[in-house]
Amino acid sequence: MMSEDLDLTAASYVLGLSRGATRAESDARLASDPALRSKIKLWQDNCAVLDLLAAPELPPADLFDKIAAGIDADLREVPVPLTKRAGTGDWEEMSPGVTFTVLFEDLVARRRSILVRALPGSIYESHLHDQGHEECLVLEGDLVMGDLTLLPGDFHLAPQGSAHPAATTVSGCLLYLSTPF
Numbered sequence: 698m699m700s701e702d703l704d705l706t707a708a709s710y711v712l713g714l715s716r717g718a719t720r721a722e723s724d725a726r727l728a729s730d731p732a733l734r735s736k737i738k739l740w741q742d743n744c745a746v747l748d749l750l751a752a753p754e755l756p757p758a759d760l761f762d763k764i765a766a767g768i769d770a771d772l773r774e775v776p777v778p779l780t781k782r783a784g785t786g787d788w789e790e791m792s793p794g795v796t797f798t799v800l801f802e803d804l805v806a807r808r809r810s811i812l813v814r815a816l817p818g819s820i821y822e823s824h825l826h827d828q829g830h831e832e833c834l835v836l837e838g839d840l841v842m843g844d845l846t847l848l849p850g851d852f853h854l855a856p857q858g859s860a861h862p863a864a865t866t867v868s869g870c871l872l873y874l875s876t877p878f
Contacts, residue, residue, distance in 0.1 A: 707736035711744055786812075794819025802878070813872040815840075821864045829877030831855040838870030 709715040710723045726733050779801060786798040794816035801810045808829075815821065815838075833840070833853040840847040843862040847853055855861055 703732060703736050704740075707733060707740045710737055711740040788814070792819070792821050795821050797874075807877055809876050809878045811874050811876065812836075813870075813874055815864075815866045815870050815872075817866060817869045819866060819869075823860055823863045825860045826855045826857055829857050831877075832875040834873040836871040836873055838868045839866055840870050840872065841865050841867065 706715070706723060710720070715723055723733070727737070781800050786800070788796040788798045790796050791813070795813065796815075797811045797813045799809060799811050803809070831854070833847070833855070835847045835849050835851045835853075837849055840851075840853075842853075842864045845853075
């Protein structure tokens with residue numbers, strides 16, 4: 698291992714930046730690698746000197762309250778199970794004859810669950826799935842994409858980076874989609 702790599706490994710170890718398997722690997726190496734032990738000691742000593750040279754600084758008085766408020770905000774995201782009743786929710790137009798309603802948005806995973814309703818003969822133009830995969834489950838009717846026809850119970854996955862042809866429906870359809878946003 699080059700000394701630059703050893704410095705990086707030691708610095709990451711001392712500063713607490715190496716975690717999980719990387720940290721465990723360094724821990725295991727300490728018993729048999731005197732060069733790594735020496736570099737880690739050097740980094741520990743240098744960091745200790747920096748710590749002693751730095752003037753003490755108190756955190757802002759409201760820091761704890763900000764942290765607690767942030768934790769509380771995360772807990773308020775989904776405090777109880779969520780139920781959406783059929784026929785409720787606002788429907789928005791995606792394209793002529795095609796509407797959707799949001800069932801749930803996961804802000805952490807950046808995914809959205811939606812219902813899509815399309816009138817017979819409506820068309821949803823081709824599009825690229827550049828932000829992530831899209832999952833589609835046909836609940837009612839039919840969905841036609843090129844030579845692929847999906848019927849109730851059929852599942853379709855459009856992986857990230859893929860595009861499919863314009864989608865249409867002969868009899869109309871109701872779809873469940875899980876999409877990135």
